[in-house]
Structure formats: C-alpha cells, structure tokens
Amino acid sequence: MKAKLFKNGFLIDGTGKAPLKNIDVLVEGNKITQIDHNIDVPERLQKEGVEVIELNGKTIMPGMTEAHTHLTWSDSLYIQDIDLKPIEETMVDATLNAEILLKSGFTSSVSAAARGRVDIAIRDAINKGKIPGPRLLANGAEVSASGSFVDVQPNHVRVHGLAILADGEDAVRKTVRSLFKEGADLVKLNVSGESLTAHARSEDTLYTYKEVRAAVEEAHARGKRVYTHARSSDSVRYCVEAGVDIIGHADFINDEVFEMLVENKEKHFVVPALNWLVSTLEEGANYFGQEAIDATGYKEGLEIALRNMNRLYKAGVRILPGGDYGFKWCPHGQYARDLEHFVKLVGMTPMDAIVSATKYGSQIMQMEDQIGTIETGKLADILVVDGNPLDDISILQDKEKLNVIMKDGEYVVNELKTTAAVENPVA
Ligand SMILES: [Zn+2]
Incomplete structure (x- = not known):
C-alpha cells in the first residue's frame, strides 16, 4: 500500500489544542508517521512513490x-x-x-x-x-x-x-x-x-x-x-x-x-x-x-x-x-447531531464537542494510545471535512462534506483527487 500524504490541511487534532493551518499529515500503512508544515517525501518512500492528497485548507481531524x-x-x-x-x-x-x-x-x-x-x-x-x-x-x-x-x-x-x-x-x-x-x-x-x-x-x-x-x-x-x-x-x-x-x-x-x-x-x-x-x-x-x-x-x-x-x-x-x-x-x-446538541443546547465549545467525539471516544473504546487524535504513531482513522466544524459544528452531519473517511489507513470514502506521484523522485 502506497504511503499517503495529506497536504495543506486545517488540523483539528482531537487533543483540544488550537487548530493549525497549512499542515501536512503523512500516513504509512495504517499509521500516522509525520505531522508538519511542508513535509518532503522521506527518502525511504521515494522509490515506491507517495499518493498526495491536496486538501487546500480543508479540515483534517480524527474519526x-x-x-x-x-x-x-x-x-x-x-x-x-x-x-x-x-x-x-x-x-x-x-x-x-x-x-x-x-x-x-x-x-x-x-x-x-x-x-x-x-x-x-x-x-x-x-x-x-x-x-x-x-x-x-x-x-x-x-x-x-x-x-x-x-x-x-x-x-x-x-x-x-x-x-x-x-x-x-x-x-x-x-x-x-x-x-x-x-x-x-x-x-x-x-x-x-x-x-x-x-x-x-x-x-x-x-x-x-x-x-x-x-x-x-x-x-x-x-x-x-x-x-x-x-x-x-x-x-x-x-x-x-x-x-x-x-x-x-x-x-x-x-x-x-x-x-x-x-x-x-x-x-x-x-x-x-x-x-x-x-x-x-x-x-x-x-x-x-x-x-x-x-x-x-x-x-x-x-x-x-x-x-x-x-x-x-x-x-x-x-x-x-x-x-x-x-x-x-x-x-x-x-x-453527528449529538455534537450539535452539545454545542447549541449543552453549551460546549465546538472544540470540546469534537474532543468528546474523538479523544474521549478513544478512551471509552479503551484505545487511547492508538486512536482518537491525529498524532504521530497513532492509527490512521482520519476525516477530511470540507469546511470548518469549529465555525459550524452541523457540517459534520453533511455527508457531502465528509470528503475523506479513512479507517486504519484505508479509504472508506475518498472524494478528493489524488496524484500518485513522487514529489522528489530519486535522481
Ligand atoms: Zn439506548
């Protein structure tokens, strides 16, 4: 399975930390191996090639x-x-x-x-x-x-x-x-x-x-x-x-x-x-x-x-x-209506509603060290959302906006274009 490089996303990592712009996330096999600005394709992956998924500022967050x-x-x-x-x-x-x-x-x-x-x-x-x-x-x-x-x-x-x-x-x-x-x-x-x-x-x-x-x-x-x-x-x-x-x-x-x-x-x-x-x-x-x-x-x-x-x-x-x-x-x-109820009826911040669905989710699953946040070493359970759920939590209910759903490193849904090219081919 080719490694996958999500480019230029708006990262809500599930920990509750402030979101970050222009973030790349690298997935190798079923794991998240690198999170950074402008990741170069690592040498070890250059031979096989990397699938690049351009996010153009869309939200990348945990399943x-x-x-x-x-x-x-x-x-x-x-x-x-x-x-x-x-x-x-x-x-x-x-x-x-x-x-x-x-x-x-x-x-x-x-x-x-x-x-x-x-x-x-x-x-x-x-x-x-x-x-x-x-x-x-x-x-x-x-x-x-x-x-x-x-x-x-x-x-x-x-x-x-x-x-x-x-x-x-x-x-x-x-x-x-x-x-x-x-x-x-x-x-x-x-x-x-x-x-x-x-x-x-x-x-x-x-x-x-x-x-x-x-x-x-x-x-x-x-x-x-x-x-x-x-x-x-x-x-x-x-x-x-x-x-x-x-x-x-x-x-x-x-x-x-x-x-x-x-x-x-x-x-x-x-x-x-x-x-x-x-x-x-x-x-x-x-x-x-x-x-x-x-x-x-x-x-x-x-x-x-x-x-x-x-x-x-x-x-x-x-x-x-x-x-x-x-x-x-x-x-x-x-x-995902429940997240909207948390924000509009319970008074949670949108970030806390997302944490409850992601980080706390991993705790209730007893998989806290494996899922629930976008962090290096975690399993690649990833969503790409067209829009910012911190501005409007209800977009998580709109399946048209769930552009990518990945579980354990495999696509369940992928509506985005991928380029199956190596960015920095071996000379
Ligand atoms: Zn019941």
Whole structure:
C-alpha cells in the first residue's frame, strides 16, 4: 500500500489544542508517521512513490466515536417492533447500519445493546475485513428487571428479543456470565425506566443496588465493563456506588448524585443520548400524536437533562455523543447531531464537542494510545471535512462534506483527487 500524504490541511487534532493551518499529515500503512508544515517525501518512500492528497485548507481531524449505538434497532416505529422482527432480517439491517455508521464519519462505536449475538457477529466480520463498519465494542441484549421499559409485550406473550429479563442478584449474575461467554465486550443493564413506555417511567428505579453491583462484579472479574440506562437520580447513584463504567442518560440527578459523578469522574463516562429526547420532541407527535408525547414528560425532562449536562461538562465529567439512533423519528445516519446538541443546547465549545467525539471516544473504546487524535504513531482513522466544524459544528452531519473517511489507513470514502506521484523522485 502506497504511503499517503495529506497536504495543506486545517488540523483539528482531537487533543483540544488550537487548530493549525497549512499542515501536512503523512500516513504509512495504517499509521500516522509525520505531522508538519511542508513535509518532503522521506527518502525511504521515494522509490515506491507517495499518493498526495491536496486538501487546500480543508479540515483534517480524527474519526469520531459513537458511544451509544444500537445497530439492531432498524428505524422501527415501536420498541415492540424490535422484539418481534425475526433475527435474520435484523442481522441484515444491522450489517447495513454498520456501514452507514462508518460512512457518517464514525470510525469507532460502543454498542449500548443489541439483539442476540448480532453485534458480536458483526464485530468479528468487521475485524476480519469481510464487511465495512467501525471499530465496534459489541453488546448483548438489554439485561432488565421484569416490568422494565423493554419488557413491552403483554405477560401472556412471551417474546423478549430485545431484553433478557433477570430478577435478583443470582439471575443477573447468570445472565451477565452467559453474555460474556457469547463474546460480548460489555453488557447493558437497565437500571431506570424510560417514559416512552408508560409502565416504567424515567424517574423510576427498576434495579436494586445489589443487582447493579452483581453485574459490575461479574464484568470486572473478567476485565469487561457495564453500560447502564440510568435516568432517575437513584439509578445513577447505584451506578456510581457500584462502579458502573458507562452511564447512559444521567439526566434526573440531584445535587448529591451530581457531586458523586464529579468526584468519580475518572472512573466513568456519561453518554446522555440527547438526540433521543430532542428527536422525540421534534418528530414524535407525527407518529404518536401530541398527547402521547406530552405524557412522556420529555419536554421538562430535556430541560433538566440539559441543565445537568451543562454543570457536569463544566465540572470536567466526560460526556460523549451517542444518541440512541434506530427509530423512525430518530433514524440511523444522523449521529453527528449529538455534537450539535452539545454545542447549541449543552453549551460546549465546538472544540470540546469534537474532543468528546474523538479523544474521549478513544478512551471509552479503551484505545487511547492508538486512536482518537491525529498524532504521530497513532492509527490512521482520519476525516477530511470540507469546511470548518469549529465555525459550524452541523457540517459534520453533511455527508457531502465528509470528503475523506479513512479507517486504519484505508479509504472508506475518498472524494478528493489524488496524484500518485513522487514529489522528489530519486535522481
Ligand atoms: Zn439506548
């Protein structure tokens, strides 16, 4: 594979440092080997030649991480639909969603639950180069208490494609053990409710501390992690006390739990999945009627979530993008909307929103020394964006503007002209 020299870019390196103009980035194999003004083709590469990609001041930045992904939610209307869809169709949809995710500029992804073993099969196929997709941390079904918001079929209809119902510490341990046996990288635990399901409100806490702790013990004993759905204040408290690694939502926290999150900020990530709330409020009435959307309390819920995300952000808690995409009103492909919400609704600077999607992304992927920033020695997960996302963060949602998407040194997308010439041929 020829080395690639990106010439004359506007570098946002993902570390949070000020951007730099007129920067060249050299990629050899799957690694970034040099970053500088006006790089000459090194002698060792002159024989083979170097592919030059002229950026003309376009932005060059790291690939992003989507931190709350559901590949197997295939733009369904109702949560029940996810349960009822045959696994074979789900597998096809999830395979396509993995490609959509990658082609949206997200070169890494943390799954926040999936049907069956679908994530695991997709992760393995991606890693073997059989199908396109991001670097993926695979999850299993939603581990949930009976009566949870994903326990959605009537009791006489026993279909639980979406969830595994596990009540009590022993059942939780058994379920978590079996999910890791199947090859999951992490497990998902639903600790609070979710108001779109009428019988289990967001403010309700559905697992006990001991059940959460049991899951964490089993995961950590294997060097694995726990991802939770936790909206109510008590559910977030249990997560922090039990040592949960990735806390989803965390919106209804009181002052005491806020302080706990801040005190333990090195131990966990918060992924608020704001787009779920924003999209449901924007689009939900078209599908369910205004009355049903009002009944969810999401309007007040979003206000509370935004207030809390703003203070968590200011206190240095790592908040990552990832928006529960995969419903009709919140479809796959819009993942970068979460960065816009961070800037316009949470009050992050555009630079910090990018850092949350890149540097923090590498941390949640547990690949901090390999991805997430444009630095010498890192793997070449690179985006070229036509425009400056620091001026307008929403351009990251525009696939026309994602001129280059490179993962592990290989083009996923390349809309730019390349000249396959050596600039300084050997005499
Ligand atoms: Zn989710």
